[in-house]
Amino acid sequence: MSATREVDVLVVGAGPAGLAAAARLAAAGVGRVEVLDREQEAGGVPRHCAHGGYGTLLHPLTGPAYARLLITAAERAGAVVRTGVTALDWAGPLALHTVGPRGPETIGARAVVLATGARERPRAARLVPGTRPAGVYTTGELQQAVHLYGQRIGSRAVVVGAEDVSYAAADTVRTAGAAVVAMTTDLPRARTAPARALDTRLRRGIPLLTGTTVTELVGHGRLSGVRVRHHDGRTATLPCDTVVFTGDFVPDHELARRGGLTLDAGTRGPAVDGSLHTSRPGVFAVGSVLHAVESAATAAREGAHAAGAVLERLAGAERHEGVPLIAEPPLCRIVPNRVTPGDRLPYVLRTATPLTRPVLRVTQNGRLLHRERRWTPTALPNRTLTLTAGWTGRVDPKGGPVRVTIS
Amino acid sequence: MTYDVAVVGAGVVGCAIARALARHPRLRVALVEAQDDVGQGTSKANTAILHTGFDAVPGSLEARLVREGGRLLAAYAAESGIPVEEVGALLVAWDEEQFAALPRLAEKAERNDHHATGLIGPADLYEREPHLGPGALAALHVPGESVICPWTTTLAYATQAVRHGVDLHLNSRVERASRQDDTHVLTTGRGTLRARWLVNAAGLYADTLDRHLGHHDFSVTPRRGQLLVFDKLARDLVRHILLPVPTALGKGVLVAPTVHGNVLLGPTAEDLDDKRATGSTADGLALLREKGRRILPGLLDEEVTAVYAGLRAATEQDDYRISAHPEQAYVTVGGIRSTGLTASLAIAEHVTGLLTEAGLDAGSARDLEPARMPNLGEAFPRPYQRPELIAADPEYGTLVCHCERVSRGEIRDALTSTIPPAGLDGLRRRTRARAGRCQGFYCGAAVRALFEGVGE
Numbered sequence: 001m002s003a004t005r006e007v008d009v010l011v012v013g014a015g016p017a018g019l020a021a022a023a024r025l026a027a028a029g030v031g032r033v034e035v036l037d038r039e040q041e042a043g044g045v046p047r048h049c050a051h052g053g054y055g056t057l058l059h060p061l062t063g064p065a066y067a068r069l070l071i072t073a074a075e076r077a078g079a080v081v082r083t084g085v086t087a088l089d090w091a092g093p094l095a096l097h098t099v100g101p102r103g104p105e106t107i108g109a110r111a112v113v114l115a116t117g118a119r120e121r122p123r124a125a126r127l128v129p130g131t132r133p134a135g136v137y138t139t140g141e142l143q144q145a146v147h148l149y150g151q152r153i154g155s156r157a158v159v160v161g162a163e164d165v166s167y168a169a170a171d172t173v174r175t176a177g178a179a180v181v182a183m184t185t186d187l188p189r190a191r192t193a194p195a196r197a198l199d200t201r202l203r204r205g206i207p208l209l210t211g212t213t214v215t216e217l218v219g220h221g222r223l224s225g226v227r228v229r230h231h232d233g234r235t236a237t238l239p240c241d242t243v244v245f246t247g248d249f250v251p252d253h254e255l256a257r258r259g260g261l262t263l264d265a266g267t268r269g270p271a272v273d274g275s276l277h278t279s280r281p282g283v284f285a286v287g288s289v290l291h292a293v294e295s296a297a298t299a300a301r302e303g304a305h306a307a308g309a310v311l312e313r314l315a316g317a318e319r320h321e322g323v324p325l326i327a328e329p330p331l332c333r334i335v336p337n338r339v340t341p342g343d344r345l346p347y348v349l350r351t352a353t354p355l356t357r358p359v360l361r362v363t364q365n366g367r368l369l370h371r372e373r374r375w376t377p378t379a380l381p382n383r384t385l386t387l388t389a390g391w392t393g394r395v396d397p398k399g400g401p402v403r404v405t406i407s
Numbered sequence: 408m409t410y411d412v413a414v415v416g417a418g419v420v421g422c423a424i425a426r427a428l429a430r431h432p433r434l435r436v437a438l439v440e441a442q443d444d445v446g447q448g449t450s451k452a453n454t455a456i457l458h459t460g461f462d463a464v465p466g467s468l469e470a471r472l473v474r475e476g477g478r479l480l481a482a483y484a485a486e487s488g489i490p491v492e493e494v495g496a497l498l499v500a501w502d503e504e505q506f507a508a509l510p511r512l513a514e515k516a517e518r519n520d521h522h523a524t525g526l527i528g529p530a531d532l533y534e535r536e537p538h539l540g541p542g543a544l545a546a547l548h549v550p551g552e553s554v555i556c557p558w559t560t561t562l563a564y565a566t567q568a569v570r571h572g573v574d575l576h577l578n579s580r581v582e583r584a585s586r587q588d589d590t591h592v593l594t595t596g597r598g599t600l601r602a603r604w605l606v607n608a609a610g611l612y613a614d615t616l617d618r619h620l621g622h623h624d625f626s627v628t629p630r631r632g633q634l635l636v637f638d639k640l641a642r643d644l645v646r647h648i649l650l651p652v653p654t655a656l657g658k659g660v661l662v663a664p665t666v667h668g669n670v671l672l673g674p675t676a677e678d679l680d681d682k683r684a685t686g687s688t689a690d691g692l693a694l695l696r697e698k699g700r701r702i703l704p705g706l707l708d709e710e711v712t713a714v715y716a717g718l719r720a721a722t723e724q725d726d727y728r729i730s731a732h733p734e735q736a737y738v739t740v741g742g743i744r745s746t747g748l749t750a751s752l753a754i755a756e757h758v759t760g761l762l763t764e765a766g767l768d769a770g771s772a773r774d775l776e777p778a779r780m781p782n783l784g785e786a787f788p789r790p791y792q793r794p795e796l797i798a799a800d801p802e803y804g805t806l807v808c809h810c811e812r813v814s815r816g817e818i819r820d821a822l823t824s825t826i827p828p829a830g831l832d833g834l835r836r837r838t839r840a841r842a843g844r845c846q847g848f849y850c851g852a853a854v855r856a857l858f859e860g861v862g863e
Contacts, residue, residue, distance in 0.1 A: 038806060038809050039849075084805060084806075086791075086806050086809065086812070088791075088812075099791050099792075099797070099804055099806070100804050100805070101797070101801035101802070101804040101805050102797075102801065102804065103794050103797045103798055103801075103804055104792075104794050104797070104804075119844075119845045119848040119849065120848055121710075122845065122846030122847070122848060123846065124636075124711050124712060124713050124714050124846055125710050125711045125712070125844070125846075127692050127711060127714065129686065129687045129688050129689050129691070129692060129714070130686045130687065131685060131686040132685075132714075132715060132832075134830070134831065134832075137847075137851070138845075138846070138847070138848045138851075140845075140848040140849065141847045141848050141849075141851035141852055144851070144852035144853070145851070145852040145855065148852060149852045149853070149855070149856045151852060151855060151856070151859075215689065216686070216688075216689075217686075218686075220683060220685075250710070252845075254640065257640055
């Protein structure tokens, strides 16, 4: 086995969360902060999101520009960003086996930050029946094909999904010179800003088929059509040579699982407390691997937040066990999902069903800790719901699980 | 030019036959395939098991060829670098009726020359398979049953055949076959091909070709098998090939590890009349998930990486339909079902024997240069795990497909190999690029760029 090289903090994944953590750590004076990314370029998913929506209101950016900004910030602060290097598996509690063009290397660290991101569920995992023709994409593959490689994608596409990422996929299809035949969703309406949905439908003439399920892919060699079924039982075949399955993100949790870290049942990512500390002392997790997916800004905020906890850890602080934090149905997940008195990071939640004027209640052993009315009139699936953290000081660290419910 | 022998069908059986004939330097051999790659029919979508033949019909041709072929292929795999894992099988009895059938199956195995099976009780069974669903009564342990890479096997045969002078004609669907002056004339989509001897290994279409030659011995009814492949993170859930106890309705649904480090659930068995119906169906997938939940409940929590459906070439007979027609200088190799992968080398020996008996003068034979195939098996070191390889060529340390850990070096090698892939699916079968849990979310565009020759 190769000798172990030691660094102070090893960050796995050079997307917004990992780069933000590295920048903050290096800026705080940590000596050797190293970020690994298995791709040839750092930046994570924003690399291929050619659309805007990144940065701040006053300083809006496209995905690639945002990625460059984060890389520059991390490197200027003194972090080392190494691309084309894959973290394969754990070599010890705080050490990883890696491989790259220069061969295998084992890297040990005083703290490890997992920022391994998320991916969309592809067609196979969604169990969409039919043949296995060419022309079947996820948004991630489509964006890379079009924006990074300039590949041809076909001429008529169906986009499966009607949330923000689906509309981004539709834009990419059009950038590639192809037409969007239709967008489909099994939900009753689009899950994006109404103006965007309206603009796509009316100005661009892309029909949105609501309450519609893709039941089969048709075609030998190349896709020739997509069979759909409306919830009232009507069926149709949409002729097309390309289909894009969008959304339905899942965390890329392979390293977390290989390391035996405790996973959260709601997110399928590693379970973390308010410091974004995982079940293993010294291992932190940030970004989309925790909640597939929230915005890049949320990921970057978590990266910076975890950096603070890593610094405390390097200074000798212990990990607090905390108690589980459980989001009760219709809520389907909450991050962080363990809580320690004094945690300050706001919580991000998702609901499985639309909610009108939701009131969030936080209880422990039947005792009300906090009650919070949302300022938004409704909470929708695929949209972020937040909960402040001001109540965590009232948590009994020796008590039972803390529950978040809707009343 | 007239070939000595034309083999129609470059599936695992046709490729094995072409390879066997390539041992004879004086023979000019053509391997004729309708599709754009070898192994594109039944051979690419099977259960990837190297059988012992313990459950074949004793005394049948299939029983003999599977038994012999299994031994030949195990040795060939070791020589060629085809991944094989001898995991053994457990025939699990879930009710009293199945439990009662186990001794008969043990007895049948004996008659098939398999003397090592053993009945095991529930305690032993759950110790061997801790994730097995509740309620199993007992099992018959069948040592020797193995899993193998079906794509590498077919490709190894074809590669060796081509390197020893066989002409591989892809995209050459045989549209007509006739005989003129003791010569077979095959009209294909890419021109006319002449051969003195003809071997029909056309799989699903073997009956059609047989009829061109005037025979009506059998008809092929495609039997669809749908399968689900689960992610590598599921691999630890199962150690053996978990077989159901066969019933009158067929062999049933199995759960098996794959040499690629995945877990397979399937197949269904649906008799159809469309030989192109290689699509999966909602009903088929629902059935598999229901069966899988019983056998290995934890499996259904894992991500599915692939869904596929293959068509087995079932006939009205239970046995293989291999027959020589010496007067026509013609051999039919029909009705080769899911055991064809295991039996392929023995079928090739058998067919070569039939040809020479019928009068083919093959001349002297030579040993073939072994084909060393790239390893796709997780039980053996993959290129990214071989420091010496990466030191010699850093391209083997540059991973492109992250889920399956496929390096740029392996993709380059496949693209410049003896039988290069015609498309991304062919590249996937040769390297596993895009075969993992993300199905190309991360690497799809990069792999395609390499395939199209514009990457870097």
